[in-house]
Amino acid sequence: EAQVTQNPRYLITVTGKKLTVTCSQNMNHEYMSWYRQDPGLGLRQIYYSMNVEVTDKGDVPEGYKVSRKEKRNFPLILESPSPNQTSLYFCASSVRVDGEKLFFGSGTQLSVL
Amino acid sequence: AQSVTQLDSQVPVFEEAPVELRCNYSSSVSVYLFWYVQYPNQGLQLLLKYLSGSTLVKGINGFEAEFNKSQTSFHLRKPSVHISDTAEYFCAVRDTGRRALTFGSGTRLQVQP
Numbered sequence: 001e002a003q004v005t006q007n008p009r010y011l012i013t014v015t016g017k018k019l020t021v022t023c024s025q026n027m028n029h030e031y032m033s034w035y036r037q038d039p040g041l042g043l044r045q046i047y048y049s050m051n052v053e054v055t056d057k058g059d060v061p062e063g064y065k066v067s068r069k070e071k072r073n074f075p076l077i078l079e080s081p082s083p084n085q086t087s088l089y090f091c092a093s094s095v096r097v098d099g100e101k102l103f104f105g106s107g108t109q110l111s112v113l
Numbered sequence: 114a115q116s117v118t119q120l121d122s123q124v125p126v127f128e129e130a131p132v133e134l135r136c137n138y139s140s141s142v143s144v145y146l147f148w149y150v151q152y153p154n155q156g157l158q159l160l161l162k163y164l165s166g167s168t169l170v171k172g173i174n175g176f177e178a179e180f181n182k183s184q185t186s187f188h189l190r191k192p193s194v195h196i197s198d199t200a201e202y203f204c205a206v207r208d209t210g211r212r213a214l215t216f217g218s219g220t221r222l223q224v225q226p
Contacts, residue, residue, distance in 0.1 A: 004156070035216075040122070042203060043157075043216040058213060090156055100145070100164075100207075102214070104156025 002027045006091050006105035013081055014113050021076045021108050023091030031094040032074040033058070033102070034066065036087040043090065049074055081112040115140040115208045119217035127225050128196055134189040134220045136178075136204030146187040147205040147214065148178055157203060163187065174198065199224045 004025045013019055025032065033048040035058075045058030049068040063085055065077040074093075078085060088109050092102040120135045138144060145164050149157040161172025168180040178189045187204060204217040 033213075040218055042117075042119075042218040045213050048213065059215075092156075101159050101162070102149075102157070104158070106154070106156050 002103070004091055004093050004103050004105040006089075006108050008108060009106065010109045012111045012113065015082055016080050018077070018079050019081060019110075020078075021089060021091075021110070023074045023076065023105060024072050025074075025091075025093040025103070026072065027093065027095070027103065028071065029093035029095050029103070030071070031096060032068065033092045033094075034064070034074070034076050035090045035092065036060065037090060037107075038087050046076070046089075081110075083112050086110060086112045115144065115206050115211070115215045117204050117206050117215055117217035119204055119220050121220050122218070123221045123223065125223045125225060126194055129193050131192050132190065132194050132198075132222065134202050134204075134222065136187045136189065136217060138185050138187065138204070138206045140185075140206060140208050143209045145207045145209065146178075146180060147207075148172065148176070148187075148189050149203045149205060149216075150174075151201045151203065151219075153200070160189070160202070194222070194224050196224050196226060198222060 007022045034046040035043040044060045047066040049055045091105040116139045118137045126132045147162045148160040150160045151157045163170045163180045171177045201219045201221050203219050205214045207214050
């Protein structure tokens with residue numbers, strides 16, 4: 001089954017404790033992206049990647065890192081999480097580098113205390 | 114810069130009634146337009162998209178949208194809604210020269226029996 005898999009589904013952590021949210025897709029998509037969803041703000045792009053070893057900042061990249069060492073994986077790293085990073089995070093992928101039709105994961109609800 | 118405004122944060126409607134979810138965008142160049150749907154506890158799914166050609170676009174689940182360039186709008190419509198259409202709907206825009214989608218803040222459609 002074609003899918004984008006994120007883990008974990010829920011995560012509670014404390015300020016400053018490094019964490020990684022994993023994202024994997026099995027559709028051989030070139031384009032992958034991370035979004036955060038906050039009430040009243042919709043989805044805002046954090047980082048995106050057009051292919052292996054090619055990443056770029058989205059609209060809200062501060063406090064986040066990503067890597068794209070393999071085509072299928074695109075982990076999101078928070079090296080020193082802060083409470084304002086409490087949010088619902090989505091990973092998405094697309095066949096085309098322009099992200100025309102995005103396939104989304106089920107989301108990761110992160111709470112930073 | 115591209116931006117999207119969804120004028121209604123919530124739209125309550127009775128089953129089998131028609132519905133229109135409004136979306137206006139701002140961009141200085143040509144755009145591609147999208148509607149995504151998010152069912153409870155799931156990621157987003159593409160509902161329909163406008164890239165070029167006919168301004169009336171049909172999507173899945175009986176939804177359609179009309180691109181109006183003069184009014185910079187892309188409203189989503191369905192002539193008769195079902196309980197299963199209860200979800201959050203996001204309008205998104207991409208300038209033809211950019212790689213990133215910009216999402217609106219979402220409209221929660223609540224279909225009541």
